[in-house]
Amino acid sequence: MRIGTVLLAWSLVASPLGNPPALAQALPGSPIQDLLAQARSALDDLRYSDADSIAKGILALSQIGRGDRIQALQIQAGARFPDQASFQLPEAAAETLRELIRLAPGAGLPRAVSWRGLDSLYREARSTTFGLSASPVESVVLIGADGEARIPVVASRPARMQLILIRKEDGSRRVLDSIPYGEGAALRLSAMAAGNPILVSGEHELEVRGTDIASGEVRSVRFRAVFDVPRLDLVPVPTTLDSSQLLPEISKANRTGGLIGGIAVAIGTVVVSSVVRDRAIRDGTNTGSARIGLGLALGGATVAGVWVLDKGAPIPANIARNQELRVAFSREVADAHAENEQRIANYRVIVTISLEPLP
Amino acid sequence: MRPVLTTATCACSVLLGVTGALQGQRTELRLAGILWPAGRTVAHHDPVGGTVPTWAEATSTLRGAELVARGPGAGIMIRYSDGGFGAGAGDLSSGNVRSLEGVLLGGPRQFSIQAGYVRYSYVGLFEDGSESLFKGGVQSWVPLGPSGLTVHFAGAVRLRWGEEDPSGERLNLVGWDASTGVLYQAPRGLPFFIMFGYELTRHKPLPTSLPEPTLDGLETREELRGVFVRLGVRYVK
Numbered sequence: 001m002r003i004g005t006v007l008l009a010w011s012l013v014a015s016p017l018g019n020p021p022a023l024a025q026a027l028p029g030s031p032i033q034d035l036l037a038q039a040r041s042a043l044d045d046l047r048y049s050d051a052d053s054i055a056k057g058i059l060a061l062s063q064i065g066r067g068d069r070i071q072a073l074q075i076q077a078g079a080r081f082p083d084q085a086s087f088q089l090p091e092a093a094a095e096t097l098r099e100l101i102r103l104a105p106g107a108g109l110p111r112a113v114s115w116r117g118l119d120s121l122y123r124e125a126r127s128t129t130f131g132l133s134a135s136p137v138e139s140v141v142l143i144g145a146d147g148e149a150r151i152p153v154v155a156s157r158p159a160r161m162q163l164i165l166i167r168k169e170d171g172s173r174r175v176l177d178s179i180p181y182g183e184g185a186a187l188r189l190s191a192m193a194a195g196n197p198i199l200v201s202g203e204h205e206l207e208v209r210g211t212d213i214a215s216g217e218v219r220s221v222r223f224r225a226v227f228d229v230p231r232l233d234l235v236p237v238p239t240t241l242d243s244s245q246l247l248p249e250i251s252k253a254n255r256t257g258g259l260i261g262g263i264a265v266a267i268g269t270v271v272v273s274s275v276v277r278d279r280a281i282r283d284g285t286n287t288g289s290a291r292i293g294l295g296l297a298l299g300g301a302t303v304a305g306v307w308v309l310d311k312g313a314p315i316p317a318n319i320a321r322n323q324e325l326r327v328a329f330s331r332e333v334a335d336a337h338a339e340n341e342q343r344i345a346n347y348r349v350i351v352t353i354s355l356e357p358l359p
Numbered sequence: 360m361r362p363v364l365t366t367a368t369c370a371c372s373v374l375l376g377v378t379g380a381l382q383g384q385r386t387e388l389r390l391a392g393i394l395w396p397a398g399r400t401v402a403h404h405d406p407v408g409g410t411v412p413t414w415a416e417a418t419s420t421l422r423g424a425e426l427v428a429r430g431p432g433a434g435i436m437i438r439y440s441d442g443g444f445g446a447g448a449g450d451l452s453s454g455n456v457r458s459l460e461g462v463l464l465g466g467p468r469q470f471s472i473q474a475g476y477v478r479y480s481y482v483g484l485f486e487d488g489s490e491s492l493f494k495g496g497v498q499s500w501v502p503l504g505p506s507g508l509t510v511h512f513a514g515a516v517r518l519r520w521g522e523e524d525p526s527g528e529r530l531n532l533v534g535w536d537a538s539t540g541v542l543y544q545a546p547r548g549l550p551f552f553i554m555f556g557y558e559l560t561r562h563k564p565l566p567t568s569l570p571e572p573t574l575d576g577l578e579t580r581e582e583l584r585g586v587f588v589r590l591g592v593r594y595v596k
Contacts, residue, residue: 254504261503261510268512268539269557273584276514276537278561281400281414281582294557294586301555302541306506309543313505 032058032068039075043113048087051079066357070107073100078113081121090121097125102219105131105156106184131156132210132219134187134357142191142349149351150186151208153179159210163187166205166222173207174198181213191229191349195340199349201229206353222358228350234343237336241329249319250312258306266299386430387468391591395421395558399444399456401581417445417453418585425589427464434464436473454483456583460494468500473515481564490565493518494536507546511554513538517562534562544593554589 039054055076058064064072073096081093100107101122109122132155140149153161162178176198177188187208191199204227209220273291274282402414423440438460445453462475473496480489496515503510517534540556561582 251505254506258503258506258508261501261508264512265510265539265541272537272539272557272559276535276559276561277584278400278402278580278582281402281561281580298539298541298555298557302503302508302510305508305541305543306503309508309546310504310506 032061032064036068036071036075039072039079040112043075043079046082046084048079048082048084052076055079062359066103070100070104073097073103074107074110074113077109077118077122081118083115083117088117093118094121094125097122098129101126101129101156102131104133106133106154126156129156130159130210130212130215130217130219132159132161132208132221134208134221134223136206136223136353136355138355139350139352142189142351144345144347145192145195147191147347147349149189151189151206152186153184153208153210155183155210155212158183158213160213161185161187161211162207162209163189164207164209165199166207167200168203168205189351191347192344195344197229197232197347197349199227199229199351201227205358223356224354224358226352228352230348232343232347234340235336237340238329238332241326245325246322247315247318249315249322251315253306253310253312255307255310258303258310261306262299262301262303264299265302266295269295269298385595387427387434387593387595389425389427389552389591389593391425391552391554391589391593393421393423393425393438393440393587393589395423395440395442395585395587397421397442397558397583397585397587399581399583401579415445415453419444419456421456421583423458425591429464429468432466434471436460436462436464436475438462454481456481462494464498470497470499472496473498473513477517479562488565490519492533492562493520493530496536500542505546507544509542509544511538511540511542511556517560519565534560536560538587540587540589542589542593544595550592550594552589552591552593554587556587556589557585558587559584 035054035058039051039058042048042051042054055072058072059069059076077093077096077100080089080096082088105126109118132153134151134153136151137149142148151163155161158181160178160180161182163176165174165176166172167174176190179185179187189206191197204225205222206225207220207222209218211218270291273294396418397420398416398418400414400416419442421440421442423438425436425438427436428434439458441455441457443455457480459478460475462473465472465474473494475494477492477494478489479492481487494515494517496513498513498515499511501510502508513536515536516532517536518530519533520530536559538556538558540554540558542552542554544550544552559582561580563580
């Protein structure tokens with residue numbers, strides 16, 4: 001009767017406000033804490049049925065806090081499987097323990113309710129029940145590219161774990177981190193990936209999702225998270241040097257010079273082999289066509305040689321000028337990277353996570 | 360006449376040398392072997408017929424070597440060649456020809472003055488002898504851009520000191536040298552080069568007992584001409 005009165009009173013207080021979560025904080029002296037204290041007292045007085053009833057009443061509340069729910073389940077397990085055999089309800093106790101393990105696989109049983117038989121029953125339930133819990137930090141500041149928050153996760157059995165960001169606006173999901181195998185691990189919440197911000201300001205949900213390796217059973221815990229993400233303005237990094245600024249480093253082939261040189265050689269050869277010769281000897285020999293052919297051959301070879309061999313010459317002044325441009329470009333790129341690294345190093349994202357999981 | 364020529368040559372050399380230095384001309388060292396398949400023609404009067412000009416021809420390959428060392432505005436060239444013509448032909452073109460030249464160069468490579476000394480020796484059927492000649496002229500080496508090709512032109516007169524003129528001893532113009540050619544050196548720093556060209560030398564040998572000049576003014580004269588090849592090493596810095 002007394003318990004029912006308290007619960008009724010709590011209901012009457014909570015309903016008009018329409019804000020049951022406020023009561024789930026289980027502050028010292030709160031109605032739920034009072035009920036938990038009464039349940040513990042009943043258990044201590046060996047009034048197992050009363051303790052079970054009070055705990056059951058607490059667990060029936062929809063907006064009860066996670067910590068209070070764990071305590072209520074622990075009390076209920078103790079009340080349903082005391083060391084007095086006549087009061088033991090093994091099936092009911094096992095169900096309570098499975099629920100406790102699903103909710104908090106790392107919580108265990110407090111010394112006040114623990115005894116060898118209940119511990120044995122707990123171990124048996126743990127071996128067949130997949131449970132998952134996460135313990136994020138309420139508020140954290142992520143600084144720079146490597147800034148991250150670690151969210152410890154505990155599973156009752158080996159599991160693949162993921163940290164998923166769910167955007168409240170459109171419900172889109174993004175896997176932020178994953179661990180392929182483990183019973184206890186820390187999932188990482190990072191502000192940046194590959195130098196780019198991946199978080200958006202506003203209210204979101206963080207889901208810790210675990211998949212039992214053995215059975216494939218999936219359990220998830222979701223938390224409300226608020227991100228305060230500043231805008232990251234990076235200096236544009238030039239990607240390519242404007243080729244229009246570069247000067248030609250190789251001169252054009254001097255084919256006109258080659259043509260002039262070839263003609264000069266041809267004429268020179270004909271002149272040397274005819275005009276310069278002794279007149280009497282020249283007139284007495286018949287080499288007219290031969291000397292013209294020789295001149296054409298030497299001149300033609302000169303022209304052809306220039307056309308084939310002249311690939312242009314390096315222009316040292318232009319090469320030096322272009323090198324200066326390339327060095328300046330490299331410096332510009334390096335300066336931009338340095339500035340961006342500085343801005344990224346100063347980049348701060350404030351993450352606030354509700355410790356109470358969403359229902 | 361000689362002092363005038365010497366003074367003019369020296370003045371031109373100094374002028375061109377200074378110009379070359381101001382233009383940043385580079386130094387050059389060139390050592391080459393010479394292959395000159397030349398034809399040799401000797402024109403003379405038939406010693407029997409008297410006034411009828413005739414000529415004798417023979418071919419051979421002159422072999423020799425050439426060394427050129429020049430700085431920004433001046434340099435030196437030494438060249439030696441010899442060869443035997445018309446072995447067994449038994450005419451005036453037959454015999455051994457040997458030439459040794461030492462020439463000073465002044466001015467940039469593109470256009471330089473050359474002046475020097477030539478020792479020319481001949482051992483033939485009807486005459487033996489050697490003579491000293493002075494040589495003066497110009498030469499030009501013009502590189503054709505980065506192709507590695509350089510064209511070459513040269514011309515010079517051959518002068519001999521003696522009494523070949525009624526006015527007495529003087530320098531007499533007795534012949535000509537002229538050549539054109541193309542030199543190729545790979546532009547990637549390899550020191551080897553090859554050169555093809557055409558060269559002609561002509562001059563009037565010293566008067567000998569056979570044959571004698573005739574009343575129509577035709578004197579004995581000889582000519583060497585042909586395509587030459589030079590192979591060697593060349594450093595230009």
